[in-house]
Amino acid sequence: MNGKERVMAVLNHQKPDRMPCFGANSTVTYDQMEKVQAFWPEGHQKGEVMAKQALAAYTVLGFDAVRVPFCQTFEAVALGCKYKPGKSVAGGEGIPGIEHPPPYKLDDTPIYPDDFLTRGSIPELIKAVKILKKEVGGEVLVVAGIIGPFTIAGSLLDAVPILKATFKAPDKIRPFLEVAEKAGTTLAKALIDAGADIISCEDMTASPELIAPKTYRDLELEYQKRQFDAIHVPKILHICGNVDGIVEWMGQTGADILSLEPKASARLAREKCGPDIILMGGVDTATTLFMKDADTVRRGCEESIADGIQILAPGCAVAPGTPTENLLAMVEVAKAH
């Protein structure tokens, strides 16, 4: 089986030749950039460079999918947030973010621009997916990332105001979630048209480490459901941190795959979400993949598999300084299962 067939087998609840391994989030590292001679900051904003970097997941690491993009700014910038370029950190280039202050206050009415898909670097992201589809679309899966409604709304309002509003004025967040959902869904459809096989939705701010589980259920769930209803390819939902308190509802969003960090319980996810949901995850990206050695990575992977993970993956976005041998160790473990 090639990578694409392998992942599709898991998605179709068939037995693959061995466990697939790829990332729901960014897996680009400085070392991979050197190997493929494509670097940040261009990789965040130029389609050709972005595709070249994403290809490293297949050509350098041997992952079963390639994924773009490598930051969480595309939708937010297109909706009016100010782009904050990644700073040079320790010899490499950092990951871009959103500049303060945010464009909106809670009482404002957010605007969805008609030319959304032509704003910011979105055309370059679409171009990168087209290149990836053409280059390796028959061999490995092309994963395109979008950002979840609550996280985009958080960029539009800033973290502290939106967190306060979850308790003080939750209904005022709804117009922002409407616009954010529409942005993510529209981007997802454009990326599917460009050749994406899977949509991976990251919703970091919806983590129970930031908002109460009740807020996720009452405020975010309906927008996430609406988004996934409108996307007609397999969907991955990734929420950072320990999601035990919300995993039941994550399973109700319409996601085909839940991407979990090791601090979340895969066993609980299986128990709460039933046999149909596919679980991906593996090792902690900071404390294990970035900081430790290949043996520790292997042990972390084995623990995750024992807990019920079906697709081996970094638990979250890979730190750019992560050693290649640690990522290769993941593939090695996948090959043995």
Added chain:
Amino acid sequence: MRYLDDFSNIFKRYDLDLEVHGEAREVSKDATLQAIAKFVVEGNDEGILAAVQKALETKSPLDVINDALIAGMNEVSRLWDEGIYFLPQVILSADAMSIGIAECEKKMGKAMERKSTVVTHTAEGDIHDIGQVIANALLNANGYNVVNLGADVPVEKVVAACKEHRPVMVTGTALMTTTMTAFPKIAHQLQSVGLNIPFICGGGAVCEEYVTSYPLGIWGKECSQAPGMAEDATEGESWEAMRAKWNG
């Protein structure tokens, strides 16, 4: 004065049925102080000012601060530690407490006496300052003077602030592995200017092994540890002793 007459629903949060169940405890037998504490516990930053002003007609500002505002915030810390409260509630409660403290300080004609000074920051290149926001709230609630440098703070600015304010300790928050590399630089610069103060580092990607790999570094696993660490630092414990105590 409805808040003084109606205690029937005090400290019950019916909106938290999905989380760990629990109720806030009574923090004062005095009805006036208890009512103020309730505003803090419920994160009500609109009602607290009038309640504090009313209380100050009969109570001393320090009593209101210590026995209502800080006592209420301590209760919030407990509810958060136990998983009953979540981050938004802690932030709202800290806001309510700050409004109350400002009013008491106005009445006193001076700032409330603080135990000691702590400098807090979020690493350069990192705008994810939620951890710092919580640490600030808890340190404030426990009577420390917090010099809040905010998010995305350059190494040099952290060191300059420490030289200026002479804190008993400094904290750094980083979500990303790319930004936490600023911490050892800060530690070395602090040492080079003779400021051997404990440097508490924490946040999403930050782990014990990393933080204890450079001098002054002490890993802060949870924000809730911040007041306890500040207490140790105020008592003059060295960074080595604090590392031995708080880290493995």
